[in-house]
Amino acid sequence: MRAASLLLLLIALLFGAAGAQAQGLSAPRPADEGTAMAAPGPIARVGQAMLEFQRKANAEIAVRMRAIRDHSSPAAFWVALGLAFLYGVLHAAGPGHGKAVVVSYFLAREARIGRGLRMGAQIAFFHVISAIVIVSLADLLLRRSFGGMPGEIPAVRIASYGAILLIGLIMLVQAVRRAMSGGHGHHHHHHHDGCARGHGAHQGLLAFGVGLIPCTGAVLVMLYALANGIVLAGAALVAAIGVGMAATMAGLGLLAVVARRFVTRMFARHQDGGGRLGLALEIGGALVITLLGALLLAASL
Amino acid sequence: MRRIGFLLSFILLTCAAPAPARSHPHIWIDAVATLVFAESKLTEVRIQWTFDDLFSSALRDQFDPNKTGKFDGKALADLKADAANGLKDFNWFTHLIVGGKKLTVAEGKDFSAAIEGDRVVYRFIVPVSPPVDPAATPVTLSLYDQSFYIDVALAKENPVRIEGTTPCKTKIVTDKGNPLYYGMFFPQRIDLTCK
Numbered sequence: 001m002r003a004a005s006l007l008l009l010l011i012a013l014l015f016g017a018a019g020a021q022a023q024g025l026s027a028p029r030p031a032d033e034g035t036a037m038a039a040p041g042p043i044a045r046v047g048q049a050m051l052e053f054q055r056k057a058n059a060e061i062a063v064r065m066r067a068i069r070d071h072s073s074p075a076a077f078w079v080a081l082g083l084a085f086l087y088g089v090l091h092a093a094g095p096g097h098g099k100a101v102v103v104s105y106f107l108a109r110e111a112r113i114g115r116g117l118r119m120g121a122q123i124a125f126f127h128v129i130s131a132i133v134i135v136s137l138a139d140l141l142l143r144r145s146f147g148g149m150p151g152e153i154p155a156v157r158i159a160s161y162g163a164i165l166l167i168g169l170i171m172l173v174q175a176v177r178r179a180m181s182g183g184h185g186h187h188h189h190h191h192h193d194g195c196a197r198g199h200g201a202h203q204g205l206l207a208f209g210v211g212l213i214p215c216t217g218a219v220l221v222m223l224y225a226l227a228n229g230i231v232l233a234g235a236a237l238v239a240a241i242g243v244g245m246a247a248t249m250a251g252l253g254l255l256a257v258v259a260r261r262f263v264t265r266m267f268a269r270h271q272d273g274g275g276r277l278g279l280a281l282e283i284g285g286a287l288v289i290t291l292l293g294a295l296l297l298a299a300s301l
Numbered sequence: 302m303r304r305i306g307f308l309l310s311f312i313l314l315t316c317a318a319p320a321p322a323r324s325h326p327h328i329w330i331d332a333v334a335t336l337v338f339a340e341s342k343l344t345e346v347r348i349q350w351t352f353d354d355l356f357s358s359a360l361r362d363q364f365d366p367n368k369t370g371k372f373d374g375k376a377l378a379d380l381k382a383d384a385a386n387g388l389k390d391f392n393w394f395t396h397l398i399v400g401g402k403k404l405t406v407a408e409g410k411d412f413s414a415a416i417e418g419d420r421v422v423y424r425f426i427v428p429v430s431p432p433v434d435p436a437a438t439p440v441t442l443s444l445y446d447q448s449f450y451i452d453v454a455l456a457k458e459n460p461v462r463i464e465g466t467t468p469c470k471t472k473i474v475t476d477k478g479n480p481l482y483y484g485m486f487f488p489q490r491i492d493l494t495c496k
Contacts, residue, residue: 047482058329059354
């Protein structure tokens with residue numbers, strides 16, 4: 001029982017470490033080449049299909065956006081919307097996009113299924129708003145696009161990673177307090193008013209942190225829309241990308257909620273096993289989020 | 302039931318594993334490579350990149366704000382500096398292997414940026430110095446972004462060209478020995494066969 005909890009803790013820490021290494025803290029070096037392993041056939045084919053689709057979708061969206069601009073095809077808008085949605089779904093399924101943070105969050109605390117879904121939606125919402133607001137502001141204020149991408153504006157990064165780090169710390173403090181009070185505290189989570197509000201705010205802040213840095217794809221769509229004078233259509237397409245991403249993120253959040261419940265129930269048979277596991281997950285999850293937030297923030301300062 | 306739970310948890314962990322945000326392609330390039338020969342020796346490789354619509358638009362927005370249809374003056378200099386800065390750690394995506402050793406491409410010689418149609422086109426040269434006889438020394442060329450932030454593909458039509466006289470022919474193969482993008486993608490490789 002203890003072993004299982006420790007194992008989960010270890011996995012959580014490995015996550016954090018992997019996140020640190022992976023989060024662009026080191027660009028791939030020429031030495032890295034040739035050391036990668038080929039994925040098994042079917043997985044490789046799925047990967048290639050995804051890449052092919054994204055290349056095509058990107059081209060098709062541009063074609064449709066021109067058609068929207070030229071009013072040359074009534075269907076163009078709807079086709080573009082559909083493509084944007086699919087692009088969002090696939091894109092969120094790919095690497096990055098704060099999935100580690102979301103999953104850690106839901107592994108760390110007991111939550112209803114609805115929360116997992118809402119988290120995904122919140123993140124996507126922030127992604128979309130961020131793309132529209134940041135790009136429009138930049139266009140307005142600077143009359144130019146970004147040299148790098150918005151994720152590379154220091155203020156945006158700092159706000160994003162700062163929020164993640166903050167939530168991680170809050171969660172860590174709560175978890176440690178609980179541990180010190182004997183670990184029996186909140187085994188069964190009743191959502192009293194205070195609790196629910198607290199969690200809602202945490203979740204919202206985390207979603208903000210994760211969603212703040214807009215997806216480059218959304219930014220490019222928005223820029224194209226601005227350049228071609230079809231701002232509303234651009235915003236709608238970005239929203240569609242966001243909804244697509246929300247679907248994937250929500251799915252994953254859901255999976256995390258279910259996985260945690262499953263694991264908790266499995267261990268609940270042992271005496272007080274559930275409590276200890278819950279604590280291990282809570283601390284582990286909080287640690288991962290804190291680590292990711294801290295390392296990302298440090299790298300961007 | 303247990304097994305399903307474990308499977309779910311495993312899928313979750315692998316899908317959610319942190320990964321470089323950079324590694325997801327956001328920019329697409331159609332590339333053309335011209336191998337230039339003099340006296341049957343390879344002297345240089347000329348590379349041409351055509352960027353996708355959306356990114357071309359973003360580049361034009363930034364570096365041709367007055368819509369002159371050209372990049373020039375300070376804007377061109379800034380564009381070059383940006384490009385050079387971004388590409389220097391990635392070998393300008395040009396992986397030319399001569400006799401088993403990869404050439405280091407620290408900068409794009411004779412770099413030019415043009416607007417053709419609505420797309421932005423970069424051109425640059427990778428010199429092969431000293432010139433190499435592919436009949437004696439094996440030469441292969443692959444074009445890709447290691448980090449896969451940019452998806453580089455050979456253009457659909459006539460992506461590999463030869464200039465000058467040479468008995469060598471080019472062949473495009475899939476390089477299974479060089480997995481990219483989490484082992485899921487194998488870049489094209491241009492081989493020179495001179496028999």
